[in-house]
Amino acid sequence: MQLLLEIILEFDLLRVVLSFLVGFFLMMSGSLSQIVTNNKLASPSTLGFDGFSVLTILIAQFGITLLGYSLSLEISSFIIFMLIWGLVSLKVLNQYKEKQRVTIQNSMQKVILIGIGFNLLVGAIFSIIQFLFMAMNMDFPSGLWFGNFRFVSTEVLIVYSIVFILLEVIIFNLSKKLRIIAVGNDFAQGLGVDVLKVQKLALLLSLFLTGLVISFFGVFSFLALIFPHIIRMLPFFKYNVKNELYYGPYLAGLFLSGLDLVCYNITIAGAELPVGMVCSVIGSFLLLTLLIKRQSRV
Amino acid sequence: MEIQFNANLSVNGLEVKGSLNLKKGLNILTGRNGLGKSSLFHFIKNNKNEYFGKNRLSFMDQFPLMPISELRVKDIFKILKEDISYFDEKRLEVLISLFHFDSLLSRSVQLLSGGENQILKFILASSQKTDFYFFDEPLQYLDGDNLKLIIDQIKALASTSTVVLIEHRKEHLASLDANWIEMVKEDNAITLGDHLGV
Numbered sequence: 001m002q003l004l005l006e007i008i009l010e011f012d013l014l015r016v017v018l019s020f021l022v023g024f025f026l027m028m029s030g031s032l033s034q035i036v037t038n039n040k041l042a043s044p045s046t047l048g049f050d051g052f053s054v055l056t057i058l059i060a061q062f063g064i065t066l067l068g069y070s071l072s073l074e075i076s077s078f079i080i081f082m083l084i085w086g087l088v089s090l091k092v093l094n095q096y097k098e099k100q101r102v103t104i105q106n107s108m109q110k111v112i113l114i115g116i117g118f119n120l121l122v123g124a125i126f127s128i129i130q131f132l133f134m135a136m137n138m139d140f141p142s143g144l145w146f147g148n149f150r151f152v153s154t155e156v157l158i159v160y161s162i163v164f165i166l167l168e169v170i171i172f173n174l175s176k177k178l179r180i181i182a183v184g185n186d187f188a189q190g191l192g193v194d195v196l197k198v199q200k201l202a203l204l205l206s207l208f209l210t211g212l213v214i215s216f217f218g219v220f221s222f223l224a225l226i227f228p229h230i231i232r233m234l235p236f237f238k239y240n241v242k243n244e245l246y247y248g249p250y251l252a253g254l255f256l257s258g259l260d261l262v263c264y265n266i267t268i269a270g271a272e273l274p275v276g277m278v279c280s281v282i283g284s285f286l287l288l289t290l291l292i293k294r295q296s297r298v
Numbered sequence: 299m300e301i302q303f304n305a306n307l308s309v310n311g312l313e314v315k316g317s318l319n320l321k322k323g324l325n326i327l328t329g330r331n332g333l334g335k336s337s338l339f340h341f342i343k344n345n346k347n348e349y350f351g352k353n354r355l356s357f358m359d360q361f362p363l364m365p366i367s368e369l370r371v372k373d374i375f376k377i378l379k380e381d382i383s384y385f386d387e388k389r390l391e392v393l394i395s396l397f398h399f400d401s402l403l404s405r406s407v408q409l410l411s412g413g414e415n416q417i418l419k420f421i422l423a424s425s426q427k428t429d430f431y432f433f434d435e436p437l438q439y440l441d442g443d444n445l446k447l448i449i450d451q452i453k454a455l456a457s458t459s460t461v462v463l464i465e466h467r468k469e470h471l472a473s474l475d476a477n478w479i480e481m482v483k484e485d486n487a488i489t490l491g492d493h494l495g496v
Contacts, residue, residue: 038366176381183365183374187422189343190357191382232367239373241366 015152015264016257019275021160022149022213022220023256024249027231028167029209030224031244035182036195036202041112043225044210048115050221051122052207053214054144056081058129061141065133073141074151078215085211089204147213147220147276149260156216163212170205171245174198182241220276226283227252312483314338316490320430321477324456326463329481333488335464336360338481339432353430354384358423360434360464362415365407371418372403378422390425396447397421412439420448424455431461437470445470 029049033042044050060077063069069076133140171178177198181188189195206224213220231237231248256279263275314334327335339357346355365374378385394400397417402410410418416439423431433452437445449470455461456476465471482489 035366038364040366179377180381182367183369183377184359184363186340186343186357186359186361187363189340190355190359190423192346238368239370241369244367 012152014154014157015149015260018152018157018160018217019149019260020253020257021164022147022217023223023227023253024164025160025167025209025213026220026224026256027227027249027252028171028245029206029213030226031228031231031248032178032202033206033224034228035178035241035245036199037111038181038185039109039112040229041225043222044206045119045222045225046112046115047203047206048118049207049210050214050219051115051119052084053081053211054122054126054219056084056211057141057144057215058126061133061139062129065138074156074216078212081211081215085204085208088207092200092204143274144214144218145221146274147218147223147279148263148272148274149217150272160212163209167205167209174202175242175245178202178245179241218274218276221280223256223276223279223283226280226287227255229287230283312486312488314488314490318479318490319477320460320462322460324452324461324463324474324476325479326465326471326474326476327479327481328465328468330483331466333481333483335481336434339434339462339464342432350430354426354428355430355432356423356426356428358419358431358433358436360438362412363407363419363422368406368408370404370406371399371410374407374418374422375403378425382426384427386425386427389427390421393421393425393451396451397444413441413444416440417444417448420451424451429459431455431459433461434464435466436463437465437467449474 026044030043033044033047034040057073057077060073060080063076063080064071064073071079130140130142177188177193180191180193181195181198185195185199210224228244228248231244231251237244237248256275259279259282260275263273263278266273312334318338327338329335336359339359342349342355343357363374375390379387379390394403399417399421402414402418407415407418416436420433420436423433436448436452440448452461452463453474463471463476480491482491
């Protein structure tokens with residue numbers, strides 16, 4: 001008990017809060033994308049959002065290396081991400097004004113396949129650029145593939161806190177529509193919900209949250225896909241989409257924060273275990289176990 | 299009510315011509331597979347303010363209801379009760395009892411059979427107090443008893459509202475007093491018009 005207390009006290013409070021918020025954002029990102037597309041495979045990883053965000057970091061790294069400006073990689077990549085995200089949002093929201101509307105649902109499988117392909121493409125580009133950087137003896141952000149909280153700052157906490165408050169307001173306003181959409185897209189449209197508008201807003205929000213996390217802390221592979229599935233196995237969330245949206249992210253935040261506390265205290269050859277890597281292993285193992293258990297009960 | 303599409307609607311590249319002339323009571327939309335009857339319903343759903351103004355519309359879709367999570371039948375009823383102001387709870391209770399859905403309330407929607415899912419969709423659509431009801435192939439997957447029950451409910455709805463039905467199983471509907479509308483492919487267009495009879 002004494003030891004546990006010492007570990008917690010020694011632990012950086014800033015890091016605890018930020019890892020909580022990252023878990024919160026990732027769960028929200030996955031949940032939103034799965035609900036509005038009505039597809040359990042939808043997530044930042046399968047929709048190509050991870051690749052999109054990594055690409056902005058690569059662009060930022062190029063900028064720093066070639067132009068030699070003094071902004072940190074995290075801030076540079078976040079600024080570049082926000083610029084591209086803003087342009088994408090303008091384009092996507094303008095398309096909405098077209099008279100003939102179709103829902104995204106029908107082409108969702110295609111979107112997911114394109115997203116996976118895009119992620120693979122970014123992975124390949126990443127490898128080529130990494131090779132070139134190494135060949136030229138230059139710094140390369142290879143650690144971004146393993147999400148971790150080694151570099152936290154008050155500035156990031158301020159940005160994350162503002163996003164957290166805005167996100168709660170947006171979700172509160174959208175929750176009724178999202179709850180109906182969770183029953184089915186066609187069904188929601190029949191009840192007067194502008195499904196396409198909510199789909200676009202939710203996916204843009206999901207992309208934004210992904211970029212916000214990856215820019216500062218790297219990739220937490222498939223966490224946003226796994227979190228909603230694990231949460232939905234608990235009865236409190238399983239039968240209530242509102243609970244999933246309102247309280248699920250808090251649980252995911254606590255989980256990631258707790259796991260980071262453990263990783264912080266485990267080092268291998270002097271290197272801290274990246275919590276993103278550990279979380280993906282535990283999460284996918286847990287998901288597989290629960291799915292197999294549930295399958296055998298049916 | 300007459301709906302003119304004004305070249306706004308096309309199905310598989312073919313423009314839909316003519317108008318959808320809906321009469322109070324039962325309207326049955328017929329036509330070969332693939333002509334766009336369900337697309338027509340989707341079009342109306344997406345543009346209902348433009349064509350129906352403030353009238354309320356209720357839709358039953360052709361495809362099974364498949365929620366993302368393991369929502370149970372009662373969870374979906376709860377969502378409608380809480381979020382839809384024109385949902386008729388009394389009618390819902392009547393329909394639950396009529397279709398013996400009491401025993402299915404705690405079942406996950408994903409685990410319902412095709413016929414049960416079909417009845418659930420029908421209950422959800424017809425428990426809304428609306429001026430227009432659109433049912434896309436409501437009789438598919440149903441056994442004899444449930445088929446008769448649904449036809450009776452459609453007749454009851456048609457006595458007070460406008461009901462539009464897409465249905466291929468004409469033999470079950472032939473005896474009904476209805477306005478038949480046919481969708482036919484003519485040259486490079488799809489035409490909507492009054493049907494000559496069953």
